[in-house]
Amino acid sequence: ITFDGDRCLITDDGAAYAEADMMGALPIFRRAARRVAEAAGIRFNDFEIFEIDASPDTASGLIAIVADAARRSIEVTIERLADRLHSDTKASVFDLLVEAFGSGKVAADLSLSGASTHAWTVDALVASDRADIAVSVVNPVPASISSTYVKLDDIRRLDAPPRTVA
Numbered sequence: 514i515t516f517d518g519d520r521c522l523i524t525d526d527g528a529a530y531a532e533a534d535m536m537g538a539l540p541i542f543r544r545a546a547r548r549v550a551e552a553a554g555i556r557f558n559d560f561e562i563f564e565i566d567a568s569p570d571t572a573s574g575l576i577a578i579v580a581d582a583a584r585r586s587i588e589v590t591i592e593r594l595a596d597r598l599h600s601d602t603k604a605s606v607f608d609l610l611v612e613a614f615g616s617g618k619v620a621a622d623l624s625l626s627g628a629s630t631h632a633w634t635v636d637a638l639v640a641s642d643r644a645d646i647a648v649s650v651v652n653p654v655p656a657s658i659s660s661t662y663v664k665l666d667d668i669r670r671l672d673a674p675p676r677t678v679a
Contacts, residue, residue, distance in 0.1 A: 514572065523575045524563035529583035538594045545589035546582070553582045562586065595652060603636050603650045610648065614639050625675070627667030635664075638675070645675035 515522040533542030543559055550557035555564045555578060562582050567575045603621075610619045618640045624632045625647060639646040647668055651661045665677040 525583040527561045542590040546586040628670035633664045647675045
């Protein structure tokens with residue numbers, strides 16, 4: 514916070530930018546921060562999230578708004594980066610499966626019903642001579658691990674289940 518008479522500048526001083534830079538996600542961050550700042554009614558200059566025209570009476574509220582916008586910008590960046598990494602990993606796994614089994618034996622993003630009759634999407638299904646293999650890519654986050662476990666467990670409970678690989 515910098516005061517200049519009866520006006521003050523409130524900024525995150527590029528802290529959110531620095532976090533995004535450490536993740537290698539600046540293009541994602543810039544798009545996210547621009548949208549978040551605009552929605553909050555504050556400013557973003559491709560480096561810092563700020564408000565330049567705050568009065569002492571509104572400073573405390575604007576401090577909270579700037580801090581929250583920086584936090585939300587990083588959260589959106591992390592979510593989008595995780596989605597991109599998941600997509601890249603799925604593509605890599607699919608390519609490895611095609612290389613190992615042949616293109617005619619591997620299909621991507623197929624729906625399989627489990628014992629519960631719920632339709633689950635697996636990232637790849639490999640047609641093998643011995644048994645089909647359902648493959649699901651897992652990110653190293655609790656939500657991905659638990660949802661993949663539930664999906665593959667339900668599929669394994671079928672009368673003639675495919676093999677499952679995470």
